[in-house]
Each structure stands twice: as structure tokens, then as C-alpha cells.
Amino acid sequence: MKRVDVALAIVLRGSRVLIARRKSTGPFASLWEFPGGKREPDETIEACLHRELWEELAIRAKPITALAPIEHDYPQVHVCLHPYLCRHESGEPQAIACDEVQWVEPVELRAYPFPPANGPLIEGIIATLSEAGLPQRGSKESLNP
Secondary structure, eight states: OEEEEEEEEEEEETTEEEEEEOOSSSTTTTOEEOSEEEOOTTOOHHHHHHHHHHHHHSOEEEEEEEOOOEEEEOSSEEEEEEEEEEEEEEOOOOOSSSSEEEEEOGGGGGGSOOOGGGHHHHHHHHHHHHSTTSOOTTSTTOSOO
């Protein structure tokens, strides 16, 4: 089975998370997703994040924390999701490679339909962002600009 590494950016601006609705055609049509995409050969996950955020949404974000990778088997492909909590740095998200973008509160993620591999990730994001151990405003690694 083919393996695909996918970089995912959980982009935070204030208390909100950026999500994008996939195009109405193609795999997982019209489902919501975290911005990101397939890693190219010889590309690091962080380089993939930067490239995909720029190409798909015309934004810049800084990866802050890597979350645990998620492995998932679909009928045709095995995916390994590499999620990163990221701080939004610049640009207003534009729906270049998607149909729509939204900033949502973490607990609202449960209300949006995502591809199956994202289920455990969504619960992990909600739990992680509710923990008191996250970087605080003003610290070097603050998630809030």
C-alpha cells in the first residue's frame, strides 16, 4: 500500500483555529480540513507546512509544537499525518485551493465534518489547547501574536 506523509498546520490566531473546506470535487469533497498537504520528496515537514500554507491560503505561520503523528489506512493509501500547532504570523487566509476558510474555537471543531483520520486529532487539539501548560502570551513561543 502506498504511504503518504501529510503536514498539517493547526494555525492559531488568538483562541481560534483555522480550518478550510475542501473543494466540492475530488477526495473528501466538501469536508473540512486543517491546512497542509503532501510532503514532497526530500522536503522536511516544516518546509512542507510553509509551502502549503502559502500556496493554498497565502498566509505565513510559525510551527510551535509538533503533535503526535497519526497513522491511518484508507482503502487506497496509508497516510501519516504530521500535525503542528502553529502561530499565525501574517496574511489574511484566502480560499485559493479550497472553497472556504473559517476561524473557529477549538470546541467547535466537533461540529464540522472532517476526513476520518482527523477524528483523534480533533479531540487531541481540544485537549491540548485546554491544558494550562501551553506557552503564554508574551513568551518566546507564544501561540498568540
